[in-house]
Amino acid sequence: MMSDRQIIEGCAKHDRKAQQVLYDKYSRLLLGICLRYSSDRAEAEDILQESFLKIFFNIKDFSGTGSFIGWLRKVAVNTSITHYHKNLKFRYHVEIEEYVSVETGVTSFEEDFFTSDELYKVLNELPAGYRMVFNLYAIEGYKHKEIAELLGIDTNTSKSQYSRAKAVIRQKLEKLEKLKKSYSAGE
């Protein structure tokens, strides 16, 4: 088994074996990230490929001081953002009004009620802009100001998109919850 150190050194020398090991070790985690930023699996795999090309060509830029996984994550997230910008003009823009009126119940969701596949699906179905902001804020933990810079939007836009994203997600989860409960009750 190669250590991360050895993998990095190997990849810096463009050693095919090391590249393969790196891919085998981290592709699943990175695809897990890319899938959050995509509307489907095919798109996520495209982003994954781009990410790995960047990783392989820029691995020498990894200083070795921070966490390697953290660096890999960052590449995947940044590639997702680039991909989003690239495809922005081809995307179908959803009318915001459609989603605005959502009543916010005091629902708290049980931790293990939803599978990760279901949560992925919820994210995949979100309008791209919402999805970007939600991922960056809720999961990656960026500040709205940073997100605004990354996406080239206004800080307030980031905030309002985030709260709308939340509302849509909540709506979807509640619907899903009802569906699942009725299914297991009927069983």
Place this chain on the structure above:
Amino acid sequence: MKGKKEDKVLRELFRQKLENAEVIPSPSVSTVLMHRLGRREFLRFNPARFNIWYLGGIIAAGAALTIFLSSRSGDNERIQPQQPPAEINKIITSDNLVSVPGQAVLQKADENNKKSVMAESEESVIQSEVENKINNDINNPVTGNGNVSPAGVTGTVPKNGLFNESIADKDKLKSGIRADGSLIESSVTEGCLPLRVKFSGKTTPKGIFRWTFGDGGYSNETDPEWIFDVEGEYKVTLNVFDSNKLLSVSSTIITVHPKPKALFEISPENAIIPNDDIRFLNYSTGAVKFRWDFGDGNYSELYEPIHSYNKFDKYNVHLVAFSEYGCSDSLIVMNAFAGSGYFIKFPNAFIPNPTGPSGGYYSSKSDEAAQVFHPVQSGVADYQLKIFSKLGILIFESDDVNIGWDGYFKGQLSESGVYIWKVRGNFINGEPFTKMGDVTLLKN
């Protein structure tokens, strides 16, 4: 603050489930990625890789540019047009003819009508040679020696002839025109990089030899040996001095052909021998002909052959790449299929058939709906799979790799959720494996 709290719930939910979630990429992603990577690495300058080749390339490009420019600027450098090697020998005089009016003669020379062309164009050859000679000699410390006279010049015409290693020509020249005979002999006139050439000066009058090899190198030996380590065409000149007098000047062209680079990759990377068709991806550069030795007694001359092996063994795959000039480079991958290629992998979720237990029999075709939890594998000889519930209760066991878990326990469909599996066993080559993980039982 209700809003804050709600926000946190949602955030925690997604973070917990998805922050470190893993999704298995389709196998094609890796294959395509590696192809793209290979292509891109070749297009991209990368100081970490192929240093020497890039350096060589740059030097070669520089040399080619210099040669190109100098031939364009119309000075007296006798640069032969790029020709296949055989042709170069045949049209010795074409370089002289270039500056002569009447391109048609040159055309004919290409058609192997060497002798008649020579006869037809003899006059003009000599004339141009005179011009060249005079121009040349103006730059050299000529002391008005008889060598500059047309007679002397005529003597130098055939000296190229000597390089053709055509014995008939040589003999003719020796007996005929070679008068004062300061002539260069070289072991070869062209060859592959790096090219070692033995020169010898054939001269009757004793004198001081001064060789310049055209690449910045020089020698004062009578019979020097020189290695050309950069591709290109070099004008090698021999000046013979007697005290301060230049007795004779001779020159010849040495052509150094670039070396190709043999490079290939084996796909798929962790091939299963003997099951897989092995694709050999050819990344060679500067080559036109290839010879593959697959190491099992089979050969191919295709650009990118596909080969399948009959049995698992250690194979050395050997590629020889030939350039258009017959220069070659080779690459051997020793024990190319080192890993057995045997593997066992498990999915992380399945959806049992809700209509009833199936007994766990599966085949890759029958289980497209992922109703049975089972591995994908190659080369498993013996095997033991155990599946536990979250509470640690053993709920399934199988000693047969062809029987997976259908999701039923004592005839009842199990709860959806996470189960723990553990597997141990041996591959057919005796290599043991032990793996564990979790699987999510899903319900439609």
